[in-house]
Amino acid sequence: MKNWDEVLSLYIDDVLDEKQKADVEKELAASAVVRVKYENLLIVTQTLNTLSEVDLPEGLADRILWNTTAKHTQKAKSRKAQWITRIASYGTVAAAALLFGFYFGINRDDSGLYTPEADEYSSIEMTASLDISEDAEFGGFEPIGVRLFSDENFEYVTDAEIQAEARTLVAPVTANVQMTALSNEITFFVNDIQEAINFFALTFDGFQIVSQRGDAFATVEVPAEDNGTLLIHLMKIE
């Protein structure tokens, strides 16, 4: 006795030879049971064939791209830039100190890390221009516009456009930076991930990724002992 589910499955896929197909069609004409089997099977396969694809959850594709490519390129960039970063990091930390120092140091918790209050930056708007000394091994930040405000979730957002010119050995790098400060972290969001990685690879030795939210790649911690410099942690993934 024929296994009609098997034969009909092959018939639907059109992989039977002409004689087998003729046998099936003869049976379909003669047997109501086989015909019902066939029609039900056809409905199932046709329905499966029309199942739609769902979109990836919002942000997933970007996050995956970032996680996938950054992990690899970052290592290479870090290796290449290792000796440069040693030279450059001191000047950059100094620049960052000047950049952030004017609004850090306002509110520090027991751990020594800066923690903004909900309403702290809700209405503050300020701009500053910094011109790092020609003596700095790493170039200058200028001009700098900083706008600070909070949203309903008490997330502190600053917009800044920083033009960083690497005066040592590399072509000028421009980074458009959006900064989001949450709790004691300053998280940088950049428009161009690769550029940002290059920028920070050249700038900081041993940077760390602490967020996998698409384009976030760094945090800044502010120590309690403000002796004129900031402790900046840019951390690696993993």
Next chain:
Amino acid sequence: MVARWGIDDDMNFEDVFAKYQKLIYNLSRRIMGNDEDAQDITQEVAIKVYRNLHKCKGEDFVAAWISKITHNTCMDALRKRKGKFTSSLDDTVGFDDGEVQVQIEDEAIGPEALLLQKELNAQIETALLKLSTEYRTIVILRDVNGYSYEEIAEITGLPEGTVKSRLFRGRSKLKNILLREQNQSDLR
């Protein structure tokens, strides 16, 4: 053949991922049966594709190549959790190998019964999850993704004969699950 992959030099990972991300996500979502696992699998597959893209030699095979990686990644994930999780739905369906338990009389209700069911697409997605992985995967690759028997054999590493038999059994089981649910619905 799917064994020799190819990809043009000017195709980069970002382009490939942009084109095939939905394939990866949807295939893994249907094999794994949930969104959370699908997200993890998609990430894992992306890394594998990124690392091995240079091995590709033909753009025509990229979809099958990526499907193979996705399939294998799903199977690895399912193997790892084997023992921790078993599908109770499979048990309730309770198929013996190749033998459907829904009786032929059930089909006498006719195709119109299936046709009349509302939201058949949603029902069939749910019914797919009641198949065991070995049948589900083959049915998805053939009937949802449209791969040939040969391609499915390459993707899954199974002989073509096994692909054929799992396909017809999977389809039969799926059909009978839907019929059974239809019958239960009619009884209510």
